Amino acid sequence: MTSEYPRDLFGYGPTPPAADWPGGARIALSLVLNYEEGAENTVLHGDAGSEQFLADIGPAQIEPLVGMRAYNTESMFEYGSRAGFWRIHRLLTSRQIPLTVYGVGMALERNPQGAKAMAEAGWEVASHAYRWINYGDMPEAEEREQIQRAIAAVENTVGERPVGWYCGRVSPNTRRLVVEEGGFLYDSDSYADDLPYWNYEHGRPHLILPYSLDNNDLRFSTNNIFTGEDFFDYIRDAFDLLYAEGAETSKMMSVGLHCRLVGRPGRINGLARFLDHVAAHDDVWITRRRDIAAHWIATHPPAIHPPKVEAGA
């Protein structure tokens, strides 16, 4: 086995650290609203074709339209910014639930009222890149420039630069570019743990707050689930398990949401029921990701001598 293997397959192993959340909480719960509508693929934005990912078009039956607008798809995204966002906003603000928004730069620019409402609600707006596209193939120089535009877009619409980052469909360069750009407390482009962890790959220590694509309403569009009740069941089970484990070692839970998905009337009750379930428990820290990051930086600072990741290390 080579000693240069760059992945860490051990992590915290059988003995995760005590997270030491504020108030002795057993679980830190981070709700995330992905704000993407108006930044998806369309010829209107200079793309080759229409969007196909994470809408209600169905899993794969309808190919993207090349060189043309897809009015059905566009209208499904419009539903998210027009109706879904405000429904979720009412639900969360009425219960005073803190939230992190993964805000796509171009989407925020197209809905300044939405951005203003996020700021007024005290929500964190992390950056979710400038466009909602697959960055996998983008040349490095272009992606670097897009990161800067994404930061500026959040700053201009929300009034404060983002301290968190989530690209989603990353390129091999994304994390390095984010570290080089600087000014971030954390990124969430990882699914590798139940707790924050430090990454040392790109020079200075960089904090990762892992995210979830299974505690995530995107499953409504990938055909895994249909009912709000099934969504509730899944995230309740995740909460219950981490809460039980949290009696010994406290954990973190992320729930990913989308305006155009859980924001539909047939689904929103799945989220509302989950909030009821959580409210029936003590020792839950419902919080924004930036607060989790600030806590981790203060209580679990990076190693002075970063571990060298080796096979079997």
Added chain:
Amino acid sequence: MSEYPRDMMGYGPTPPEADWPNGARIAISFVINHEEGAESSILHGDAQSERYLCDLGPVEVPPVVGGRDLNAESMFEYGARVGFWRLRRIFTEAQVPVTVYGVGMALERTPEAAAAMVEAGWEVAGHGYRWIDYRDVSEDVERAHVSQCIDAIASTVGERPVGWFSGRRSIHTRRLIVEEGGFLYDSDGYSDDLPYWNTDHGRPHLVVPYSRNNNDLRFATGGVYTAGDFFAYLRDSFDTLYAEGADYPKMMSIGLHNRLIGRPGRAGALLRFLDHLQKHDGVWFARRREIAEHWHAHHPYSD
């Protein structure tokens, strides 16, 4: 017709009396597939990133050709870093034995996990040297991988495997396993509820059939989302076989993956299924090698 190489009859309407230890009505085999760190990746010399059996979703995101897919990699890392340890704790506390389908390269990259398997008394069977589709691999390379897998298990676990499961097997796999020798059984078959003898390759070879429906891979292929649904499916399988077991004792395999059932939203299904099992008498919790040894002793091959 006489040359047709498949057996469409098997035990037919009258399966043999399995005669499990203590008159058990059912033999339960839990299998943990230990694959993380051996999946397709340019880091491992492959042409593209992994796409199979993870939480990327069914179809939308294609594999990355010639590059790393850091999202997919981190999902596999979750399995090794978190999911494995969660499962180990669940099975250890329930005192239920496990067979690991261990991929050679994955065990080499997770020596702490390999040591924890030994400490827990789990069986580690061979699951290929790589977690790849062996239909695309030449016979010579596959033969070398069989022997590399045996070596990797011997060196990380301290004992060579006596069981085999390729998964995405080639047309050569079973013959190569029989030729290699030293195995009590392989599980590359889905064709029965009981072990059976195969004579395709000279000497009699025991097949202990596996299951891809009593299997958490359905979480990744889109067949199931909630832990409640997965539990209900496993429970129904068990209840059917347990009822049939009053007349003809059966065997049930449950396939698990660190990165799938090991996630918080899913592990509850396993806890509930273990509770369900422990409410029943006459259940034999066994490693596959024990089932194979039992079959060799009580149902030896005969013409």
